[in-house]
Amino acid sequence: MSSSEPRVWVETIMGTVVSVHAYGTTAFVQDAETAASVACAFDELREADRIFSTYREDSEISRLHRGKITLDEAHPLVAEVAAACLDAEQRSGGRFSATWRGWFDPTGYVKGWAVERAARMHLLPLLAATGATAIGINAGGDMQVGTAPGSDWVWRVGIADPHRAGEVLAIMDVVNGAVATSGTAERGAHILDPRSGEPATGVRSATVVADSLAEADLWATVAVVAGDDLSWVSAADSRSGMTVSDDGRVRRWMGATEVSVVTHADSAAR
Template sequence: MTRPARRVWVETIMGTAVSVHAHGTPAFVEGPDAAASVSRAFAELREADRIFSTYREHSEISRLRRGEITLDDAHPLVAEVAAACRDAEQRSGGRFSASWRGWFDPTGYVKGWAVERAARMHLLPLLAATGATAIGINAGGDMQLGTAAGSDWVWRIGIADPHRAGEVLAIMDVVDGAVATSGTAERGAHILDPRSGEPATGVRSATVVADSLAEADLWATVAVVAGDDLSWVAAADSRSGMTVTEDGSVRRWVGATEVSVVTYADSAAR
């Protein structure tokens, strides 16, 4: 079987490398429609960064924090994200919160939401085009992926081993959906438990597969905060996921059910 042609576009937006991967016929991946849609997706992400960045002095979020505007005065997307964050706080049992510091900071939610929104508005509609096989967007390892109807394409996503640089711990196959990974392996203990204000350190890496990148990103963060407690999985809108703890233990779930993981070492010892 001939593999489809591939084209990749890359820009640095929201403080990370964002890449769009298109697969299909040469006419599709090199055509003006794909290029224009990718350009619009990148523009959508730059606009989200302008609105939501906590580092930009004149962003809506920075102005809200300084009391220069109210939520009613802000861009309508801010109210949409604020409502989603309140819902996420309730569903996660307080393991996620955008307001625990006393001001609104949706950093832990908005990147996944923005990338998914750009994908659904500008990229995934391309799958209906003649010659399209698959298209996906990757923002710092968090992905929204799609495959054209009738195609046998499968996205094979390697999950990095957080304890061994350059090694792959698992492969997750996705046809249509999202994958998000969070943890301490790349950036240290940067995720704080909003219930205590202390760094969440028990989980080295958490990966969640879901229909929606906003949901996958949310629950990957929750998994890090929750540590060894997987009670939140029942309420999560996820398909599957896995956590790797500081001591190397791996836990996996499918839907709301935890599944056993047997390693080669475990098998050899029996």
């Protein structure tokens, strides 16, 4: 693997810790243009929070909910996300919905979408710069990463063991793409099945690897809602993934095909 100097920038945005990790020559990671691009990525996320936060009275989503504006009057990105959410609801067979409560709330979709958008606009273009090796953005454990053409860099993403705090259950190797994990291990049963309104049960943790963080985040949530049912995988835009059930089974898939089912104890061999 190429030897590269790291640099990390950290901010708290959208209610979570967001970090940007850059690797390359000293000249690249310390370059003012690199720092400016990172700052623009953070600003992009702050703007997304201003538009989509359900905790801010002045956000476009809150104003839309109160009937102060219509979808046509809202920021154009709101209509873009609304269309993406409708498409996600259809592709997921209703396991995801931004409108099941009777109003538009894209909370379960917009973070992954916003982080990917910021990465593609401001961070991934830096991989063409002289001295760049790799760059990635991590928002609460979900990440969009990239590697410079010709580099042998590989991002090794550790997946936390939802049954054993502080331990790693698996390693996902990614060159360019996204990894997202959803589940109940850290925050309890906070994910609701939009078809019933009840908490999703059965899956303690679900991780999805995809080209797009918006897609990875979406399907990781769908996996939790779906529980023991993996029929949705054929419709998912994912490369691979894994679920860890409450009873300790670990199921993995590649593309649209399930490739293994093991007990939690056996998974330590990974």
